[in-house]
Amino acid sequence: MSYRHDVRLAGEGGQGVVTGGLVLAEAAAVYEGKNVVMTQTYAPQQRGGSARAEIIVSDAEIDYPKVLEADVLLALNQEAFDRYHHQVKRNGVIIVESAHVGGEYSGHIKVLKVPLEEVSCHVAGTSQSANFVALGVVSEISDIVSASALRAALRARLPQQVRQMNLKALNAGVLLGRNMKRT
Amino acid sequence: MPTTIKQPKQSARFMQGNEAIAEGALAAGIGFFAAYPITPANEISEAMARELPARGAVFIQMEDEIASMAAVIGASLGGLKAATATSGPGFSLMQEQIGYAVATEIPSVVIDVQRAGPSTGQPTFGAQGDVMQARWGTHGDHPIIVLSPSSVSECFALTVRAFNLAEKYRTPVILLADEVVGHMRERVSEFPVMEVVSRARPEVHPEWYFPYDNDLGDVPPLAAFGDGYRYHVTGLFHDKSGFPTQRIDEIDPWFERLFHKIEGNTDDIVEVSEEGTREAEIVLVSYGAAARSARHAMKMAAADGKRVGLLKLKTLWPLPEDRIKELARSAKGFIVVEMNRGQVRLDIERLAAGRAAVEGVHRFDGEMISPTSVLKAIEEF
Numbered sequence: 001m002s003y004r005h006d007v008r009l010a011g012e013g014g015q016g017v018v019t020g021g022l023v024l025a026e027a028a029a030v031y032e033g034k035n036v037v038m039t040q041t042y043a044p045q046q047r048g049g050s051a052r053a054e055i056i057v058s059d060a061e062i063d064y065p066k067v068l069e070a071d072v073l074l075a076l077n078q079e080a081f082d083r084y085h086h087q088v089k090r091n092g093v094i095i096v097e098s099a100h101v102g103g104e105y106s107g108h109i110k111v112l113k114v115p116l117e118e119v120s121c122h123v124a125g126t127s128q129s130a131n132f133v134a135l136g137v138v139s140e141i142s143d144i145v146s147a148s149a150l151r152a153a154l155r156a157r158l159p160q161q162v163r164q165m166n167l168k169a170l171n172a173g174v175l176l177g178r179n180m181k182r183t
Numbered sequence: 184m185p186t187t188i189k190q191p192k193q194s195a196r197f198m199q200g201n202e203a204i205a206e207g208a209l210a211a212g213i214g215f216f217a218a219y220p221i222t223p224a225n226e227i228s229e230a231m232a233r234e235l236p237a238r239g240a241v242f243i244q245m246e247d248e249i250a251s252m253a254a255v256i257g258a259s260l261g262g263l264k265a266a267t268a269t270s271g272p273g274f275s276l277m278q279e280q281i282g283y284a285v286a287t288e289i290p291s292v293v294i295d296v297q298r299a300g301p302s303t304g305q306p307t308f309g310a311q312g313d314v315m316q317a318r319w320g321t322h323g324d325h326p327i328i329v330l331s332p333s334s335v336s337e338c339f340a341l342t343v344r345a346f347n348l349a350e351k352y353r354t355p356v357i358l359l360a361d362e363v364v365g366h367m368r369e370r371v372s373e374f375p376v377m378e379v380v381s382r383a384r385p386e387v388h389p390e391w392y393f394p395y396d397n398d399l400g401d402v403p404p405l406a407a408f409g410d411g412y413r414y415h416v417t418g419l420f421h422d423k424s425g426f427p428t429q430r431i432d433e434i435d436p437w438f439e440r441l442f443h444k445i446e447g448n449t450d451d452i453v454e455v456s457e458e459g460t461r462e463a464e465i466v467l468v469s470y471g472a473a474a475r476s477a478r479h480a481m482k483m484a485a486a487d488g489k490r491v492g493l494l495k496l497k498t499l500w501p502l503p504e505d506r507i508k509e510l511a512r513s514a515k516g517f518i519v520v521e522m523n524r525g526q527v528r529l530d531i532e533r534l535a536a537g538r539a540a541v542e543g544v545h546r547f548d549g550e551m552i553s554p555t556s557v558l559k560a561i562e563e564f
Binding site: 036 | 197222366475
């Protein structure tokens with residue numbers, strides 16, 4: 001039986017969902033040899049507006065390149081959560097930035113509230129690596145992509161001056177994810 | 184933390200459609216690229232600006248799209264394989280020059296990465312609204328070749344093909360991509376080595392050279408400016424030497440040849456891919472990004488035991504008219520899946536001519552057509 005993992009990363013322009021998506025997709029495609037298709041949607045302006053990256057990982061040929069129902073949804077702001085939490089598989093996972101996504105969610109899908117930006121500030125000295133904290137979590141709580149492939153893709157893709165801080169963020173996310181699995 | 188660095192799997196690359204188009208242009212031997220910036224085609228220009236000067240080729244950012252297409256025509260007359268890339272608003276501006284290239288028979292490649300329109304529309308959202316503009320955007324009766332890729336590897340292959348057809352038939356060729364395919368990234372292995380075609384050059388003495396000699400077959404050789412051949416180029420109806428003429432006995436054979444070189448060579452020009460069409464009750468007709476929705480739906484329908492096939496148009500114009508007529512006899516009907524209000528569907532209706540039913544699944548708000556909406560149309564057919 002072939003598999004198809006649908007991943008949606010959503011937030012606003014400038015939060016790094018497209019960069020994060022690219023590293024996740026390249027990790028699975030180039031370093032794990034899986035079939036991967038990535039599309040992105042963003043507003044014309046560089047910052048602000050909604051942004052999303054959609055990644056399909058499969059061992060079969062991928063036709064429809066957009067998310068049907070997500071296995072993993074990362075919602076970095078409230079709008080992203082409100083818009084996309086309905087399109088998640090029953091056994092899927094929603095990871096939300098706890099600083100920006102509030103309210104009570106009474107659905108049946110597992111929601112992980114993570115202080116991604118706080119963790120990013122703590123380990124990388126900036127909130128801007130929150131996207132990579134999230135990727136670290138994804139690698140641990142799902143079998144979409146491994147942390148080592150993510151590290152390799154990150155090193156290859158990101159410019160040297162931001163590589164270390166994002167690696168730290170990624171590694172922190174991996175530890176967080178590992179702890180979440182235990183609880 | 185482990186520090187071992189993973190090595191990439193053998194020769195796999197994760198690549199964007201627009202990057203693959205640029206690689207295709209390089210593989211085809213492009214020597215000149217002129218364009219004006221526009222989303223979602225910019226990655227093509229960026230790659231050209233990076234790659235061409237290093238190879239001794241020319242990249243120029245022009246003042247607008249009219250000038251870009253004019254520069255492409257000039258460069259091609261100078262003997263270089265030349266292309267431009269744009270999206271809807273710029274494509275509109277290029278139409279007059281495209282007609283000039285048709286009439287003067289100058290090889291050129293125009294890449295239109297379609298976005299939602301009309302007007303400036305939605306720059307970062309995909310659509311397929313330029314299908315009829317690609318066919319009929321420039322005025323006057325004219326033939327045209329339009330190709331439509333639906334994957335990253337097809338972006339490469341059809342770009343090489345666009346250059347080859349432009350050179351072989353002395354005509355502008357339009358590569359009609361869309362935002363989804365242009366910006367989509369896919370894992371690709373090494374691209375295949377493809378045959379590369381260059382225009383025929385004259386071998387006769389310059390005194391005896393006629394750039395529009397209708398007696399030399401469908402495509403007379405084209406001399407490059409600077410090669411020592413003196414000739415005239417005009418958008419006016421012209422005689423075999425290229426000078427304006429109003430003589431019917433000179434215009435008619437030229438017009439006849441202009442159309443025949445495309446319509447008489449559809450075996451070579453028209454490329455489709457078919458899956459399950461032979462036994463199909465319903466044939467999905469689609470192209471570009473929409474073909475991915477159609478193919479997904481076809482597989483879902485097949486899992487339900489339905490006999491559904493897919494006719495994917497890699498060459499959009501000219502259409503595979505004979506094949507569509509055949510399928511109109513063997514299948515119950517067609518469902519045309521396209522990200523516009525039915526631009527290809529109109530022609531499928533014309534070709535089906537009442538022998539088979541024709542329905543459409545259309546969406547044009549910038550989002551892709553979902554496979555479930557195609558499946559619904561199949562179930563309700």
